[in-house]
Amino acid sequence: MTKAVGPEAGGEYIEIYGVRWSRWAAKLSAQVDIIISLIIVLAVTAAFHLHFMLLAGDWDFWVDWKDREYWVTLTPIVAITFPAALQYVLWEKFRLPIGATLAITGLMVGAWIARFFGFHLWSYFPFSLVWPALMIPGALVLDCVLLLTGNFFITAVIGGMGFAVLFYPSNWPMLAAYRLPVEVMGSLVSVGDYIGYAFTRTATPEYLRFIERGTLRTFGGHSAWVSSAFAGFVCVLTYLLWWHIGMLLSRVTTLPNRWRHLFGYPRERPPQTASPAVPRDAS
Amino acid sequence: MTKPEPAALFTTQDWSPRAFISWRGLLLGLAGVFSLMLAYRSYQQVFGWSAGLDATDPAFDTYWMNLLKGELVVLTASWAGLWSYLWFTRDRALSQLAPREEIRRYLNLIFFIFVYAFAVYWTGSFFAEQDAAWHQTVVRDTPFTPSHIVLFYGTMPLFVLFGVGSLLYAMTRLPKFAERLSLPLIIAVAGPFLILPNLGFNEWGHAFWLMEEYFSAPLHWGFVVLGWSVLALGGLLVQILQHLLDAIRRAELQAGGLDDSLADPQPAAGP
Numbered sequence: 001m002t003k004a005v006g007p008e009a010g011g012e013y014i015e016i017y018g019v020r021w022s023r024w025a026a027k028l029s030a031q032v033d034i035i036i037s038l039i040i041v042l043a044v045t046a047a048f049h050l051h052f053m054l055l056a057g058d059w060d061f062w063v064d065w066k067d068r069e070y071w072v073t074l075t076p077i078v079a080i081t082f083p084a085a086l087q088y089v090l091w092e093k094f095r096l097p098i099g100a101t102l103a104i105t106g107l108m109v110g111a112w113i114a115r116f117f118g119f120h121l122w123s124y125f126p127f128s129l130v131w132p133a134l135m136i137p138g139a140l141v142l143d144c145v146l147l148l149t150g151n152f153f154i155t156a157v158i159g160g161m162g163f164a165v166l167f168y169p170s171n172w173p174m175l176a177a178y179r180l181p182v183e184v185m186g187s188l189v190s191v192g193d194y195i196g197y198a199f200t201r202t203a204t205p206e207y208l209r210f211i212e213r214g215t216l217r218t219f220g221g222h223s224a225w226v227s228s229a230f231a232g233f234v235c236v237l238t239y240l241l242w243w244h245i246g247m248l249l250s251r252v253t254t255l256p257n258r259w260r261h262l263f264g265y266p267r268e269r270p271p272q273t274a275s276p277a278v279p280r281d282a283s
Numbered sequence: 284m285t286k287p288e289p290a291a292l293f294t295t296q297d298w299s300p301r302a303f304i305s306w307r308g309l310l311l312g313l314a315g316v317f318s319l320m321l322a323y324r325s326y327q328q329v330f331g332w333s334a335g336l337d338a339t340d341p342a343f344d345t346y347w348m349n350l351l352k353g354e355l356v357v358l359t360a361s362w363a364g365l366w367s368y369l370w371f372t373r374d375r376a377l378s379q380l381a382p383r384e385e386i387r388r389y390l391n392l393i394f395f396i397f398v399y400a401f402a403v404y405w406t407g408s409f410f411a412e413q414d415a416a417w418h419q420t421v422v423r424d425t426p427f428t429p430s431h432i433v434l435f436y437g438t439m440p441l442f443v444l445f446g447v448g449s450l451l452y453a454m455t456r457l458p459k460f461a462e463r464l465s466l467p468l469i470i471a472v473a474g475p476f477l478i479l480p481n482l483g484f485n486e487w488g489h490a491f492w493l494m495e496e497y498f499s500a501p502l503h504w505g506f507v508v509l510g511w512s513v514l515a516l517g518g519l520l521v522q523i524l525q526h527l528l529d530a531i532r533r534a535e536l537q538a539g540g541l542d543d544s545l546a547d548p549q550p551a552a553g554p
Contacts, residue, residue, distance in 0.1 A: 054503045
C-alpha cells in the first residue's frame with residue numbers, strides 16, 4: 001500500500017493506493033485524518049443522540065416503557081436514520097463500510113455516559129430502571145450487507161429489515177428478567193412495572209395509562225414480532241430517505257460571496273443580463 | 284519534461300507536521316471546554332437538590348439565578364470579544380496568501396471545528412439527556428431550572444461561540460471560503476445556532492400547555508430537525524480536505540519540489 005519511491009527534490013515520495021505523495025504531505029495528511037475522525041465521532045454522537053432521545057428516548061430511558069409494541073416499532077425506525085446517512089458518506093466518499101456501526105456505537109456510548117452521570121448519579125435511579133437498549137447487532141448486519149453487496153437499495157431492503165428484526169432478540173437477554181410477573185397490592189404487574197412504581201417520576205405520565213391498551217396483553221409476546229416486522233418495513237423506507245439526506249448534506253455546494261471585496265478581492269462586476277436595444281456603434 | 288532542481292526552500296524551511304499544526308491551541312481549547320463542563324456538572328451535583336427544587340426559595344435565587352445572570356454577561360462578552368477579534372484582525376489581502384500559510388490556517392480551522400464539535404457533544408448528548416433525568420423526576424416551576432441554566436444558557440452559547448467563530452475564521456482567513464460562501468459550513472453553524480432561539484418556543488409551550496414530561500413530545504421536534512444540520516459537517520470536512528490537498532500541491536510547486544506527476548494527482552504508472 002505504502003512504499004518509498006526515492007528521494008527527489010524536497011524529500012522522498014511515497015505511494016499511497018497508487019497516488020504519489022511527498023513524504024511530508026503524507027505525514028501531515030495522516031495526522032489530519034486522525035483529527036477528522038475524532039470530529040466525526042463527536043459530531044455524530046451529539047447529533048444522533050439528540051435526535052434519538054427526542055424521538056424515542058422515553059422508551060429507551062425506562063425499563064417499564066420497554067413494551068411489546070411501541071418500543072419495538074419506534075426504536076429501530078428512529079435509529080436507522082443516522083446510520084443510513086453516515087453509510088452514504090463513509091461508503092461513497094471513503095469506501096469504509098463502518099457507517100452504521102460507528103453511528104450506533106456513538107449513540108450507545110453517549111447514552112451510557114448520560115445514563116450514568118444523569119439518571120444514576122444525579123437523579124439516583126438504579127441501572128435496572130434506566131439501562132439503554134442495544135442496537136449494535138443490527139448495525140453490524142447493516143454494514144455487512146453494504147460491504148457484501150455495495151448496493152444501497154439491497155442494503156435498505158435486507159439490511160433495513162435485519163436492523164429492525166434483530167432489535168428485539170438483541171435486547172431480550174437483558175429484558176427477560178423484567179417481564180416476570182409479580183403481584184403488588186393485589187394486582188398482577190411485571191417486575192419492570194414494579195420498579196417503575198417504586199421510583200417515582202413525578203412529572204412523567206405512567207406508561208400503563210399511556211400505552212397499554214387494546215389487545216396488547218392478550219396477544220402477549222406475539223405482538224412483539226408483528227411490531228418488529230412492521231418496523232422492518234418502515235426501516236426500509238426510512239433507510240432510503242436518510243441515505244439521500246446524507247447525500248444532500250455532504251454535498252459541497254458554494255455560492256458567490258457579494259462581500260468578497262472586504263477581504264482584498266476586487267468587487268464582482270454585475271452580470272450583463274440585457275443588451276442595448278440599439279447598438280451604440282451602429283451608424 | 285525537465286525536472287526541477289532541488290529547491291532551496293525545501294532545505295531551509297521546516298516541512299514537518301509541527302510547522303503547520305498548533306497542538307497547543309487545540310489542547311488549550313479542549314481542556315478549557317472540559318474544565319468548564321466539569322465545573323458545571325459538579326455545581327449541579329452540589330446545588331441541584333439542595334437549592335434547585337423551588338424557584339421561590341431565596342436559596343434558588345442565590346445559587347441559580349445569580350449563575351444565570353453571570354452566564355448571560357459572560358456569554359455576551361465572549362461572543363462580542365471573539366467574533367469582533369476575528370473580524371477586525373481579518374486578512375485584507377487574501378488573494379496574495381502564501382500556500383504554506385494557507386495550510387496552517389486550514390489546520391487551525393479544523394481545530395476550531397474540533398472544539399466546536401466537542402462543545403456540541405456536551406450540549407447535544409451529555410447535558411441534553413441529563414435534562415430528561417432532571418425534569419422527568421422534579422416538577423418544574425420555572426423555565427430557569429438547574430438543568431436549563433446549564434444546558435440552555437451555559438453550554439449552548441458556548442458551542443455557538445465556537446460555531447460562529449469557525450465560520451468567521453474561515454471567511455476572514457481562507458481565500459476559498461472568502462471568495463465563495465460554503466453552504467455546508469453555513470448549515471453546520473446556522474442549524475445548531477437556531478436551537479438557541481427555538482428555546483423560546485420550547486419554554487412558551489411548556490408554560491402554555493402545562494405539558495407532561497416526556498421527551499418525544501412534538502414540542503421538542505424543532506430541536507431534532509435543527510440537530511440534523513450537524514450532518515453538514517460531512518460536506519464541510521470533504522470541502523476542507525479538497526482545499527487542503529490543493530494548498531499542499533501549490534506549496535510544493537512554489538517550493539520547487541514538485542514534479543508534474545504530483546501537480547496533477549493521478550495514480551502512478553506501473554504495478
